[in-house]
Amino acid sequence: MLAHVDQGSGPPVLLLHGGALxxxxxxxxxxxxxxxHRVVAPDLRGHGASETPTAPFRHVDDVAALVRDLDLAPVTVAGISLGATVAVDLALEAPELVAQLVVSxxxxxxxEFRDPATLDLLARWAAAEQARDRAxxxxxxxxxxxxxxxxxxxxAPDVLAHVRRMTDDTLDHHVPDGMPVLPTPVADAAAxxxxxxxxxxxxxxxxxxPDHQRMAREVADRVVEVPGAGHYPNLERPDVVTGALLASLRA
Incomplete structure (x- = not known):
C-alpha cells in the first residue's frame, strides 16, 4: 500500500501531489x-515514503488499490500536475471509485506543450537530466x-523552500544513482x-x-482562476484553493 496521511472523518477526499514532490x-x-472530511494524501510510488519502483507500473493502479483498501469510494479526487493526470486516469479506469475531480x-x-518559452525551458530541463546536473x-x-x-x-521564500525540500528528498531517496523507472501511461486517456x-x-x-492552464481547462466543466500563482496555486494562494475545494465538496 502507498504511504499516506489519513486524517479527519466525514465524506472522503483524496489529494494527489505533483511529480518529484x-x-x-x-x-x-x-x-x-x-x-x-476524511482526508487521505498518499505519496505516489517513487515519491516520499512510498517504495521506489523497480519494474513497470501505473500510478492509477496503486491509487485504485489504496481507495479500495481504505474503503473510500466514491471519493472526491483532487490532483496537482502529475496528481491531476492520475486523478483523471482513475476516473477513466475505475469510474465507480470517483465522485468528482479537481485538477490543477x-x-x-x-x-502536450506548444508555448515556445515553455518548450525552451523543457529542453534545458532535459539537457540537465541527461548531464546528471542535479543543481x-x-x-x-x-x-x-x-x-x-x-x-x-x-x-514567498517559505513556499520556494518547501518545494525545494520535497524535490531534494525525492532525488535523494528515489533517484540516487540515475534515471528512475517511469510509470506506464494510461492508453488513449486524452480521447x-x-x-x-x-x-x-x-x-x-x-x-x-499557458499549456498547463490549457490542459486543466480542457477536461473541466468549471474553472477557478487564481491570480498571482503558478503551477502550485495551493501553496501560493492557499486561501483561494482551500475555499474552492470546500465549495466544490459542499456542492
Whole structure:
C-alpha cells in the first residue's frame, strides 16, 4: 500500500501531489479539509515514503488499490500536475471509485506543450537530466513550477523552500544513482476523457504556463482562476484553493 496521511472523518477526499514532490504539497489544505472530511494524501510510488519502483507500473493502479483498501469510494479526487493526470486516469479506469475531480496544472494523458518559452525551458530541463546536473535540473524544475521566466524573488521564500525540500528528498531517496523507472501511461486517456460525465473543477494558477492552464481547462466543466500563482496555486494562494475545494465538496 502507498504511504499516506489519513486524517479527519466525514465524506472522503483524496489529494494527489505533483511529480518529484510528495503529500506535503497539500499541507496548507489538509488541516482545514479534515475538519469536515476524511482526508487521505498518499505519496505516489517513487515519491516520499512510498517504495521506489523497480519494474513497470501505473500510478492509477496503486491509487485504485489504496481507495479500495481504505474503503473510500466514491471519493472526491483532487490532483496537482502529475496528481491531476492520475486523478483523471482513475476516473477513466475505475469510474465507480470517483465522485468528482479537481485538477490543477494538468489534465488527461501525456502533456502536450506548444508555448515556445515553455518548450525552451523543457529542453534545458532535459539537457540537465541527461548531464546528471542535479543543481541545474532543480532550478529548471522550480522555474517551471512557479512560472516560466518568473523571478524567484517574486515567490514567498517559505513556499520556494518547501518545494525545494520535497524535490531534494525525492532525488535523494528515489533517484540516487540515475534515471528512475517511469510509470506506464494510461492508453488513449486524452480521447477517453472527452466522455467523462462526472463533475470536474479546474483550479488554474494564472502564472502557470499557458499549456498547463490549457490542459486543466480542457477536461473541466468549471474553472477557478487564481491570480498571482503558478503551477502550485495551493501553496501560493492557499486561501483561494482551500475555499474552492470546500465549495466544490459542499456542492
Amino acid at each position: 510528495d503529500h506535503r504539497l497539500w499541507e496548507p489544505q489538509i488541516p482545514e479539509l479534515s475538519r469536515t 496544472g494538468a489534465g488527461a494523458g501525456g502533456a 541545474r535540473w532543480t532550478e529548471t524544475f522550480l522555474e517551471l513550477g512557479f512560472g516560466v521566466g518568473r523571478s524567484f524573488d517574486d515567490v 477517453r476523457a472527452r466522455e467523462l460525465t462526472l463533475p470536474v473543477l479546474a483550479i488554474v494558477g494564472l502564472l502557470d504556463s
